[in-house]
Amino acid sequence: MIKVLVVEDDAQLVRALRINLEARKFGVETTAEGNTATRLAVMRRPDVVLLDLGLPDMDGIDVIREVRKTSSVPILVLSARHTSEEKIRALDAGADDYVTKPFSMDELLARLRAAVRRREAPAPSEEPALIETADFTVDLVAKKVRRSDRTVRLTPTEWHILEILITNPGRLISQTKLLLDVWGPTYSEHTNYLRVYMAQLRRKLEADPSHPRYLITEPGMGYRFEG
Incomplete structure (x- = not known):
């Protein structure tokens, strides 16, 4: 059973989420507090x-940062904050997706399932198991x-993007393809996410993020991995 933690202080929305998720055989636990x-x-x-x-007790952005210290669990933000700046803050903190309120339950469930698939998707078997730079x-x-004998913690979305690029060395992957493969068709224009x-x-x-050696941008076109 897929376990979902709902962190929301709107009791009516929590009830609706619980009903819809449990009807689809998700396990649900809820809390209204960020610390919890x-x-x-x-x-x-x-x-x-x-x-x-x-x-009520802390900003959700801070919750994301705290969770990311110990976990790569997919985090889907549900928020009435709809500006691009807020979305980028949440994604930059480590969120995997951002759903603006009000939203349709069908859309939310589709994004939730996509997040689970990204987390569980197996690596392509035809590719080398280990890629070294x-x-x-x-x-x-x-x-x-x-990196440097320590594990680098990636979110599921970060991993998905890296996996697509690194298993296609030297190949330009278009912005549209990355958006479709990672987020789905409703995100085909969200290049700010990338x-x-x-x-x-x-x-x-x-080593020098401002002058990348491996993760290369082709302006207006897409990205490629150079091994």
């Missing part, structure tokens, strides 16, 4: 977190990245 959510993310090990940003090593089977995530990957993997 950070503890539950460690103790209960949910498969997905649905997170409101406007919590001078600065980091990627294990496609274990889904682990190591900018945020590529910046995060470079900070984690490149």
Whole structure:
């Protein structure tokens, strides 16, 4: 059973989410507080977190940062904050998706399922299991990245993007293809998502993120991995 942690202080929305999720055989645990959510993310090990940003005890962005210190669980933000700046802040903090309120339950469930698929998707069997560069090593089977003898923690979305690029060395992957493969057709124009995530990957993997050696941008076209 897929376990979902709902972090939301709107009791009516929590009730609707619980009814819809449990009807589809998801396990559901809820809390209205960010501090409790950070503890539950460690103790209960949910498969997905649905997170409101406007919590009574702490900002949801801070919840994302705290969870990301110990977990790569997919985090889907549910928020009435609809500006691009707020979305980028959430994604930059480590969120995997951002759903603006009000939303349709069908859309939310589709994005939730996509997040689970990204987390569970197996590495392509025809590709080498281990890809090594001078600065980091990627294990496609274990889904682990190591740099300077330490493990680099990636979110499921960061991993999905890296996996697509690294299994197609030297090949230009268009912005549209990355958006479709990682987020789905409703995100085909959200190129700002890619900018945020590529910046995060470079900070984690490149020796000089401002002058990347491996994760290359082709302006207006897409991205490629140079081994």
